Amino acid sequence: MSDVAPLLLCIEKLEKGRVLCIGDVMLDRFVYGNVERISPEAPIPVFQKLSEVVMLGGAGNVARNIAGLGGKTHFISVVGNDQAGRDLTTQIGSLENLDARLITDASRKTSIKTRYIASGQQMMRADDETISPIDENIRKMVLDAAALGLEDFSALVLADYGKGVLSAGIAGELIQIARLKGIPVIVDPQGSNYDNYMGATLVTPNRKELADAIGLPADSTEEVVSAAAQIARQSGIDAVLATRSHDGMTLVRNAHNYKHFQTNAKEVFDVSGAGDTVVACIATAVSAGISIEDAVALANAAAGIVVGKVGTAVAYVEDLTAYLQQQERATGEAKILNLASALDCASVWRNRGLKLGFTNGCFDLLHPGHLAVLNQAKAACDKLIVGLNSDASTKRLKGDERPIQTASARAAVLASLEIVDLVVIFKEDTPATLVEALRPEVFVKGSDYSLEQIPEAKVVQGYGGEIVLAKLAHGHSTSATIARIVD
Template sequence: MDDIGSLITCVEKLKDGYVLCVGDVMLDRFVYGDVERISPEAPIPVFRIISENVMLGGAGNVARNIAGLGGRTRFVSIVGSDQAGRDVTAQVGEIADLDARLITDTSRNTTIKTRYIASGQQMMRADYETVAPLDGGTRKSLLNAAALGMENCSALVLADYGKGTLSEGIAGELIQMARLRSIPVIVDPQGNTYDAYMGATLVTPNRKELTDATGLPTETTDEIIMAAAHLARQSGIDAVLATRSGDGMTLVRNAENYAHYPAEAKEVFDVSGAGDTVVACITTAVAAGICIEQAVALANVAAGIVVGKLGTAVAYADDLIDSLHQQERATGEAKVLSLTAARDTAGVWRNQGHTVGFTNGCFDLLHPGHLAAISQARAACDKLIVGLNSDSSTKRLKGDDRPVQTETARAAVLASLEAVDLVVIFAEDTPAKIIEALKPEVFVKGADYTVEQIPEAKIVQGYGGRIVLAELAEGHSTTATIERLTQ
């Protein structure tokens, strides 16, 4: 996946995104209480209300998340001539950097989703809504407002909840309008057919929606890749992001071009609105000129943040940076893997189109010569794995008084280097076993060797790998340093 430093830079760019958001707005009402007994009237729990909270939901929550991330938003939606519609208008008006065009349709009810929650668990949900296509006049007003918004926006997000705002060909018209202006379109979809989203840049179905849309199984990662590739091909969509709850997300362009993003959440309190956060983050990032892959990586972090909050929550830019900094602090340990885990990770990198490189050594007291060699190794590949001699193998190679630092300490120092993507500790005298398992495209060794003198050369050349000899920085040696210290 993308390194943390580059993702932090992406977060700082989100303020440059200007998004047009069109879709079904609603109110999310959360009623909190206790359940302590069963009703004498029927075998149902008695819910005692303690408090309640109302916030924007649906497309309104998408717009709210865009603003929370620092992006600017033009928001277009439909409300009824009712109290809920007025509440939506009031809440939208409180959001900074949001320019709203809420069109009132007197024939519709503003959607309200009421969730009853006790002991941190949803007991039930009650919906009050109108599900019907827009009439001719309302449809025209919506399309005109969206066209006006496209004059300045750099990405379009369609938040379709199947209430009618985007039905009867409206989504398709908006996508075509955007594509004519070279504006990328991200869709949070609804329904069993995605022909309505033909021409979209990205759609974000969950596992169930992907199954419903394709009729294909989606239990395993391979099944999801096949189903998503089929959906993209069949519906004329550039890419599909399958959201998989606790299993993370999988971005698929076709059966050979995909990437998986493991779930970030440590503890889940409420998944309400998590999909809104994902689509909002991706669209804001794309609007700011960030590539889809990095946009999805950011959205994965954002989703992990909001499911750890109660209610229809927002992931703010500061939340993202804090979370990324926490990951950065933990990265050192996360980079030190077993050979089996490293092989799996290398496979993922290759699926993403990366070149895997490998170098090795004892790296006892890290000095500028080591850093120069590692830097050259990293320059020869996209992802660098460093093989580290264990304490026992270092002792055999360097003498009984070595290593000075334990393998744990040496691995931690190597893992802290930005140029190093993974560290694998090996107990053998040579890294032949690691090379045979990883089959790196590039093997880097110091130029104090010739290719003929490298024991592992035949292994690398046997599978078609490339050997690079790194120039040595003169005047640097761990052995010499230790001798000076002991004089």
């Protein structure tokens, strides 16, 4: 059995995860635009706004990632009596597997972090927030909600961003409550005083946070292990996971008991929220009965996925499965995604100015006719998304003896083609739902169809997309191939 195979088995357990998440929530705004000139008023770039995306940030992104991995989470935080707080409530209410107790404090602002991005690079970040401990009344409400929540959950995450929800000893009280109940506590820490997290099961400082905590460099593996072991020993913490960007992660229990995990990232677009994904994945896995070591291995893979997206992104359970399956087959970058992950990927590509194309089919026993359509589809766009009929929909369309190959096998074959950038399996008879959601600029179909015969044509025309009818390579069909084999 490969090293990946046990992790694939672990993924199946993630849906059993039940995590209570507490921390500083914030609204992340990503403003996309162009910079083409310098201001005549000062030596600064002129940013021309093109679009804006608003996402859950901070501890909210941790909770969102837990839900994305299939775990159930209850989220506790504090917001202001303002529009940002109401926007956060709306965003949380739209997510499955996630419910929340957002306590309103009229004396505080809801934290907003606005990032300005041009050509795939952050130009500037602007913060609007209140940074102070919550008052005694709000503190009691948080602790009471946590005590109640811990009755139904098997792991606690503390996502500390230093805004006040976990300040002034609240983190320590929560850790004590959880550990007395035998519940593991995973902490995304803030500041240099790790005594605030005494008794935690795991803390996850990055390289800079680790160095600041001990006042010494933490660059080499030896320095990281020494620093992490010192924190664990002095602050009574079971283990420290040092996240080291392109150098991967190092899990340290003491100076003689540590394990290093190489980075999985293939291409980095944005590191926003990668730490949130790590904490969420570990907590979900641990709450589902998975060992810390396997939980970290899963989190390392999840982090490698989200840094390839833009914004405070989510690694969905389907992302992890596809990534590890393709890693096991050594076929390179994961291309087989669910619709939610495909939408994230499409957003990244569009923000880079790339044209999306789409074609679809059963692709049962790939043949030259299929390749002809795929090549023409790729020639019409920058990134080609292929919608693939599931086994059930293929059977409905082609008959009870089909498909010859399973959907996973057909998807793997398509994903191995350089001209295919993404494969999304759909259960319906037509990909109309996929097309409506993805809105590709170019929709490609074989010329054996007329526009009137294409169910998706009205959808594509409705949003202004282009429909291309690809020339067919005659003499090739799966049905004819099967007939010849039978004969």
